[in-house]
Amino acid sequence: MTASKISPEKINKPIQLLGAWxxxxxxxxxGFLFAAANMEQGSFESVSLVLAAILNVPLFLFSVFRLQTKFRPELQEDHYYSTYLSQKTNETVKVPKSDFQLTEIFQKLSELEDRVTPTTSDSQGELIKELSFGVNKNFGDLESIKNELSSAGVVSCTSFGTDSLPLQRSVAIDHRVSRAAVREVLGLASKLGFTHWGYFDNQMEETHEDVLLGAYGDHEFEII
Known part of the structure; x- marks a missing residue:
């Protein structure tokens, strides 16, 4: 039998831990089964080793399931995970210049999409109903915000956040949201007392929300 060899220095991505496991x-x-086969058949030691080998399999599968669900963001590469932390936690991270350039490209594509498919006045207020919202759980007016979202027709809303408030009332909007929908979101956010906004990538951050009310980090755009 060829022995499996794991080189720790070559495991430089979190997802590679699954292969190592x-x-x-x-x-x-x-090793358990080989040792059990060389012991007296039916002995306590051999039976224990066989049972341990059997129990290892469901334990491993459960651990992998937990990693792929509860800890899925932590399994992303560094630059994806840093963006996730900057929007949904209060940790300060450095985002590479290339990420800012991609955001600008997505923003321009969204603007072109709006020009090709203009919205009519009849559709105003309808676009926001299709979006999924996340609200920072630390806001004192959390219930008031949720009630306002419900009044606007929003049906998908979650809570997020660490144990501290963000430095400013900011809104983060996924860059795939159309400009028309962005205007509706910002109009509603302004009524709720939010002052700044910016873009984020919900696919990169492995989250399903389109809008984060109370996102952490600095956002350069002011809501006017």
Whole structure:
């Protein structure tokens, strides 16, 4: 049997931990079963090793499931995870210049999309109903914000945030949201007392919200 060898210095991405875990499971179970096969059949030691090898499999599958669900953002590469932290936590992170350039490109594409497909006055107020909102759980007026969203027709709303308030009442909007919908969001945000806004990428951050009310980080655009 060829021994599996794991080189720790080559594991430089969180997702590679899954491969390391699989190799470790194979190595440990192989050792257990090999030792059990060389012991007296039916002995306590051999039975214990076989049971341990069997129980290792569902334990491994449960751990992988937890990683892929509860801790999925932590399995992203550094530059994706840094963007996730900057919007949904209060941690200060450095975002590469390339990320800002991509945001500008997406913003310009959104503007071109609006020019090709102009909205009519009949559709005003309808676009916001299709968006999913996240509201910072630390706001004292959290229930008032949710009630206002409900009155505007929003049906999808979640809570997020750390144990501290953001430095300013900011709104983060996914860059795929159309300019017309952005205007509706900013109009509603202005009524709720929000003062700044900016773009983020919800696919990059592995989150389903289109709009984050109370996002962390600095946002250069003012709501006027």
């Amino acid at each position: 699989l190799a470790g499971l194979f190595t440990v179970n192989s």
